[in-house]
Amino acid sequence: MFEGLLQPMHLIIILVIVLIIFGPGKLPEMGSSIGKAIRGFKKAMAEPEHKPEDTTDTKKIEEKK
DSSP states (O other), rough: OOOOOOHHHHHOOOOOOOHHHHHHTTTHHHHHHHHHHHHHHHHHHSSOOOOOOOOOHHHHHHOOO
């Protein structure tokens, strides 16, 4: 039924290792930062691509006049 790399037992073992390494106090903080990163990534992917304006050259030309 559960075949492949991420079987339920594998996920439990990974969670236990993470708890041992980081401790239970850091997990909510890490989850929050990962969530913010994912939301930021999704927001950046949803925004239409816009071409950055090259204002430095036009400002220099206008200043010389």
